[in-house]
Amino acid sequence: MALTDFARELVEQAFHPLQPEGAQFDLPVEQFVDIVSPLKPRFIHHPKTMALLRALLADIGEDMDRTYFDLPRMRVATTGGYLTAGVAYVLHPHRDIWYASPPSQLNWWLPLFPFEAESSFAFHPRYWNEPVPNSSADYNHYEWNKVGRAQAAKEVKSDTRKQPKATVPLQLEPDVRVVCPPGGLLLFSGAHLHSTVPNTSGRSRFSIDFRTAHHDDLERVGGAPAIDRACTGTTLFELKRASDLQPVPPEIIKLYDPAPPADGEGLVFKAAATSGGM
Numbered sequence: 001m002a003l004t005d006f007a008r009e010l011v012e013q014a015f016h017p018l019q020p021e022g023a024q025f026d027l028p029v030e031q032f033v034d035i036v037s038p039l040k041p042r043f044i045h046h047p048k049t050m051a052l053l054r055a056l057l058a059d060i061g062e063d064m065d066r067t068y069f070d071l072p073r074m075r076v077a078t079t080g081g082y083l084t085a086g087v088a089y090v091l092h093p094h095r096d097i098w099y100a101s102p103p104s105q106l107n108w109w110l111p112l113f114p115f116e117a118e119s120s121f122a123f124h125p126r127y128w129n130e131p132v133p134n135s136s137a138d139y140n141h142y143e144w145n146k147v148g149r150a151q152a153a154k155e156v157k158s159d160t161r162k163q164p165k166a167t168v169p170l171q172l173e174p175d176v177r178v179v180c181p182p183g184g185l186l187l188f189s190g191a192h193l194h195s196t197v198p199n200t201s202g203r204s205r206f207s208i209d210f211r212t213a214h215h216d217d218l219e220r221v222g223g224a225p226a227i228d229r230a231c232t233g234t235t236l237f238e239l240k241r242a243s244d245l246q247p248v249p250p251e252i253i254k255l256y257d258p259a260p261p262a263d264g265e266g267l268v269f270k271a272a273a274t275s276g277g278m
């Protein structure tokens with residue numbers, strides 16, 4: 001609750017005097033982007049965000065010495081197709097593991113305002129253990145960090161970043177949409193096929209999310225089925241240990257990428273926008 005309260009306060013400050021969920025009706029889309037673009041990094045890199053996130057992990061009973069987490073993201077899903085690119089990218093069906101996440105990754109997703117099935121995101125459980133032909137072979141995580149995110153703030157009308165996508169038609173229904181109040185959270189495997197639902201609720205939806213991985217799962221390369229991924233690179237350089245913010249040990253990273261770029265380019269993102277989100 002403290003984490004979502006803090007995030008919501010930042011959103012409200014940024015849109016003041018407008019009410020964030022309805023601000024899109026009073027703002028030209030370019031101005032909306034100008035508000036959201038700096039809001040995201042402000043939340044992501046705020047020291048209070050990190051403190052509250054770690055407090056949440058401790059509160060929920062994580063083993064802080066064996067849990068790694070990344071910085072949280074903030075998402076906005078506007079209603080009625082107002083803004084669907086860049087800072088409000090509408091995520092096509094994907095698995096986070098197509099974006100170089102480890103198969104043991106858990107996703108934590110928290111709403112900032114009450115929301116409903118018409119403004120949520122959907123799981124497509126049929127594909128949990130059924131491979132989906134996709135373009136993840138074209139995705140390199142370090143290239144994404146160098147190029148993709150820098151572009152996100154510029155994308156207003158369309159999104160040209162190369163994202164891993166299914167290359168065949170999918171059966172997306174029946175889907176599963178889980179709704180919880182602010183202060184609740186959805187915790188799910190990064191290997192689940194999921195997608196943003198076109199928001200028809202009449203209100204912008206604001207949410208935050210972050211990822212964790214457990215040391216023991218990483219060490220044994222365990223986790224969910226990784227049945228259809230061909231991406232390169234790994235997100236593990238971006239994770240920090242919950243107890244003391246130490247990085248994932250190199251001997252573990254080697255299991256996921258034996259030869260990361262020697263110059264260190266793109267290992268860690270500088271300004272986050274979207275990747276494998278919801």
Ligand SMILES: [Fe+2]
Nearest residue numbers: 096276277278
């Ligand atoms: Fe995702």
